Each structure stands twice: as structure tokens, then as C-alpha cells.
Amino acid sequence: MKKKITGYDYGECEICDTSMQEKRIKQDFWIRVELIVVENVPAGVCPRCGEKVVRADVGRWITELVENSERIAKAPRISVPAIRFYPEEVKV
Numbered sequence: 001m002k003k004k005i006t007g008y009d010y011g012e013c014e015i016c017d018t019s020m021q022e023k024r025i026k027q028d029f030w031i032r033v034e035l036i037v038v039e040n041v042p043a044g045v046c047p048r049c050g051e052k053v054v055r056a057d058v059g060r061w062i063t064e065l066v067e068n069s070e071r072i073a074k075a076p077r078i079s080v081p082a083i084r085f086y087p088e089e090v091k092v
């Protein structure tokens with residue numbers, strides 16, 4: 001049975017009491033040494049402070065997705081900038 005994912009009332013932001021808006025967001029996870037991005041995740045986003053909340057059932061499904069090695073193997077690859085931190089460059 002498919003659950004209704006959209007049209008959920010996320011209520012108010014825990015931090016600033018503003019009404020959360022339903023958006024689709026990207027979430028990133030480090031699974032062992034691999035960075036995995038899950039796109040199009042339904043979430044409540046606070047328009048004021050940017051706080052994000054994901055429903056528990058959506059969160060559980062994401063956990064299954066990021067542990068599904070077959071699905072990960074088939075997923076398109078993106079490249080991301082990897083910047084190295086050099087302590088001696090830090091300006092004080």
C-alpha cells in the first residue's frame with residue numbers, strides 16, 4: 001500500500017515557531033567512505049530559519065535507500081568540489 005507523502009502538515013518550526021512549508025530537498029549521507037545524495041526528499045522547511053524536518057516514515061525509507069547497494073550502483077554520479085583544509089593557510 002502506498003502512503004500519501006505530500007500534503008502533510010509539518011506544523012510549526014521548533015526553533016522559531018514559523019509555519020513549516022512543504023518542499024523537496026536534497027539530503028546528503030556519508031555511508032562508509034561514499035557520499036550519497038538523496039534528491040527530491042519531501043520535507044518541512046522553515047522559511048525563516050531554514051530548519052528542516054523529515055517525517056519518520058520518510059526518514060526510514062531514506063535509510064533503506066542509502067543501504068540499497070543495487071540502487072546505489074545504478075544511480076547517476078555527480079562530481080562535487082573537494083577542498084583540502086590547510087591549517088597554515090588560516091588567517092587570524
Ligand SMILES: [Zn+2]
Binds near residue numbers: 048051
Ligand atoms: Zn524556524
